[in-house]
Amino acid sequence: MRATWRRLPAKLHDAGWEPGLVVPAADGSPLITDHYFPRAEGDFPTLLVRSPYGRGLPWSPMYGMLFAEQGFHVVLQSCRGTGGSGGRFDLWRNEAADGRATISWLRKQPWFNGTLGTVGPSYLGYVQWALAMDPPPELKAMVVQVGLHDPHALFHADGALRLDNTLAVAVGMTYQHQGIAPLARATLRLQRRLRDITTAQPLRAACLAALGEVPWLDDVMTHPDANNPYWQGASLAGVAERLRVPTSLITGWHDALADQTFEQYGRLRQAGCETALLVGPWTHTSALQRGWPEVFAESLAWLRAHLCADPSGLRPTAVRVHIGGENAWRDLDHWPPPTAATSWFPALDGHLTQQTPTDIAPLSSIRYDPADPTPSVGGPVLSRAAGPRDNRALEARADVLTFTSPPLPQPLDILGPVSARLNISTDTGYADVFTRLCDVDAQGRSTNVCDGLTRLRTTGHTPSQATVPMSSTAYRFPTGHRIRWQISGGAHPRYARHPGTADSTVDAITFTPVRITLHADSALILPCSSGPTRPGDCV
Numbered sequence: 001m002r003a004t005w006r007r008l009p010a011k012l013h014d015a016g017w018e019p020g021l022v023v024p025a026a027d028g029s030p031l032i033t034d035h036y037f038p039r040a041e042g043d044f045p046t047l048l049v050r051s052p053y054g055r056g057l058p059w060s061p062m063y064g065m066l067f068a069e070q071g072f073h074v075v076l077q078s079c080r081g082t083g084g085s086g087g088r089f090d091l092w093r094n095e096a097a098d099g100r101a102t103i104s105w106l107r108k109q110p111w112f113n114g115t116l117g118t119v120g121p122s123y124l125g126y127v128q129w130a131l132a133m134d135p136p137p138e139l140k141a142m143v144v145q146v147g148l149h150d151p152h153a154l155f156h157a158d159g160a161l162r163l164d165n166t167l168a169v170a171v172g173m174t175y176q177h178q179g180i181a182p183l184a185r186a187t188l189r190l191q192r193r194l195r196d197i198t199t200a201q202p203l204r205a206a207c208l209a210a211l212g213e214v215p216w217l218d219d220v221m222t223h224p225d226a227n228n229p230y231w232q233g234a235s236l237a238g239v240a241e242r243l244r245v246p247t248s249l250i251t252g253w254h255d256a257l258a259d260q261t262f263e264q265y266g267r268l269r270q271a272g273c274e275t276a277l278l279v280g281p282w283t284h285t286s287a288l289q290r291g292w293p294e295v296f297a298e299s300l301a302w303l304r305a306h307l308c309a310d311p312s313g314l315r316p317t318a319v320r321v322h323i324g325g326e327n328a329w330r331d332l333d334h335w336p337p338p339t340a341a342t343s344w345f346p347a348l349d350g351h352l353t354q355q356t357p358t359d360i361a362p363l364s365s366i367r368y369d370p371a372d373p374t375p376s377v378g379g380p381v382l383s384r385a386a387g388p389r390d391n392r393a394l395e396a397r398a399d400v401l402t403f404t405s406p407p408l409p410q411p412l413d414i415l416g417p418v419s420a421r422l423n424i425s426t427d428t429g430y431a432d433v434f435t436r437l438c439d440v441d442a443q444g445r446s447t448n449v450c451d452g453l454t455r456l457r458t459t460g461h462t463p464s465q466a467t468v469p470m471s472s473t474a475y476r477f478p479t480g481h482r483i484r485w486q487i488s489g490g491a492h493p494r495y496a497r498h499p500g501t502a503d504s505t506v507d508a509i510t511f512t513p514v515r516i517t518l519h520a521d522s523a524l525i526l527p528c529s530s531g532p533t534r535p536g537d538c539v
Helices: 059-069 095-106 123-131 151-155 163-178 180-198 203-211 217-221 237-241 258-271 292-307
Strands: 015-024 030-038 046-051 073-078 116-122 139-147 247-254 275-283 319-323 328-332 339-346 362-368 400-404 412-426 430-440 446-457 464-477 482-488 514-519 523-529
Touching: 015 059, 015 095, 030 059, 030 095, 046 059, 046 095, 046 123, 059 073, 059 116, 059 292, 073 095, 095 123, 116 123, 116 292, 123 139, 139 258, 139 292, 151 163, 151 217, 151 258, 163 180, 163 203, 163 217, 180 203, 203 217, 237 258, 247 258, 247 292, 258 275, 258 464, 275 292, 319 464, 339 400, 339 412, 339 482, 362 400, 362 482, 412 430, 412 446, 412 482, 430 464, 430 514, 430 523, 446 464, 446 482, 482 523
Parallel strands: 046 073, 046 116, 116 139, 139 247, 247 275, 275 319
Antiparallel strands: 015 030, 030 073, 319 328, 339 523, 362 514, 400 482, 412 464, 412 514, 412 523, 430 446, 430 482
16 A cells, blocks of 8 residues: 555554444444554554445555554444355445444443544445434544445436446445455456346346346435435435534545535534545546645544544545646635626537526527437446546537637636526427536647536427436636537436436336437626635636
């Protein structure tokens, strides 16, 4: 690790390892647990890391060893039904009770000094929110890295199945805790069969057959409505509204869970809970790879400040974000910072302008054909296809609309949530609409910045209006670059194909092409920086 990440801090202590401890779960099932510790005299605080992905690589070195070397006991535990722990893994349902049971066990350990923190990414963030539903008095700090609080939003977006995420989670949850070799074999098997699986009719049967025994997969795929009783108790969004435990949040601009992180930051701030936010140029996985030195330093500083009374590593502001297009970091007091919403309108011949349209006439249309679905390119997904990518080949397709501004006379900074106001009509009454912001450089390369998708129901030729959240960004469009608004009928296999009818996405066997028409009063809404004035903050 030290050869890979040269900016890791020097170790303060040698680390010891006590593997294979048995902790009783809430139902009495054995939770297999490893204990890492500093080989030194004295009291040290404890970090709890609960994972459904096993206790080997990367968790043992990145969380067990590294934090123990810095002066923490680390309790690394496999969730129920995973990594050798007893019982049955039931996605999200047992984490609060098993977390409390682990705290009861901790209180009996002679090395536990009563000061506890939690740390971890992804589902390891979800188990932290679960423990914080009724936080034990010993819990003094949390660090949620690229974390999850709402499983439904991981799998669905406005009624559309996030197919790429669903497949990635199914493989990861099922095989990673079994070891690197089983995970690698399952991942390769999925990649070889990906096209056949994602274009199968019906989709549901193909996924279940290809992935083997994934007990929760069918329920997740067939319950797109967040209000369905199946999802009752799954979202822990409300925990932050009453939390008083200091919480650090870390994400990346192309993290599949970035929006969940921004939601939690807003809730924590409103509740008056001490919190910090770090947003880097990362995907869900690269935050723990090339971003690990920054992520580890941020996590360590927060834990030292709140568990060891050592605030020396904290930065002076609550928020630090990486500015895309500039490749620079910026410290901010709040997120989002003060901004002025600026509207950019589509116009004839593919132009994007700030001139307000005078009518709502049809402007341009595309034909979305589920038999040849518009492909997904990059963006915030869990797979290795994530991140900023060249969109030129995608934008050359006949089923993709693009509207592009003139070259910018000066830099343009946008910081905050981006959205689109769409006025759309269709010929079948049913469609998905995918909308994306891109940066076009002087050579014509179009790079995705942020995006979103909505599911529309239209009547006749009457357009339907929808506001589409396109996530958030901190991005500088340099002088001479152009803003591009990209619109299509989907992004496959990131999202499952819309069948063009009222049929279920996962059960449909009949697919109908859809004519999607954009009307002139649609708009791309960008949050132009209105903070301390600098040249290029606004145009």
